[in-house]
Amino acid sequence: MTTELKPYMDVDSELCKGCQLCLDVCPKSVIAISDKLNSSSYHPAYYIGDGCTGCGLCFYACPEPGAIRVVKP
Numbered sequence: 001m002t003t004e005l006k007p008y009m010d011v012d013s014e015l016c017k018g019c020q021l022c023l024d025v026c027p028k029s030v031i032a033i034s035d036k037l038n039s040s041s042y043h044p045a046y047y048i049g050d051g052c053t054g055c056g057l058c059f060y061a062c063p064e065p066g067a068i069r070v071v072k073p
Helices: 021-027 057-061
Strands: 008-011 032-033 045-047 068-071
Touching: 008 045, 021 032, 021 045, 057 068
Parallel strands: none
Antiparallel strands: 008 068, 032 045
8 A cells, every 4th residue: 555645835833924925826725824823923824734736836925934834755
């Protein structure tokens, strides 16, 4: 049995300021905004868990260095 590793995006919820720019550029709409607050009182973005193509548009749209990374296993 083989498991296909799929790309995904990862958000550092402590660095994310909830600007939603990543949501606007995601072609697959696989990013959402959390109802929970981070330690800076922002609602951070998060990956919904399926469907990322690894295109990296979220990474390039994000104004916060290090807040988003795209993993392509």
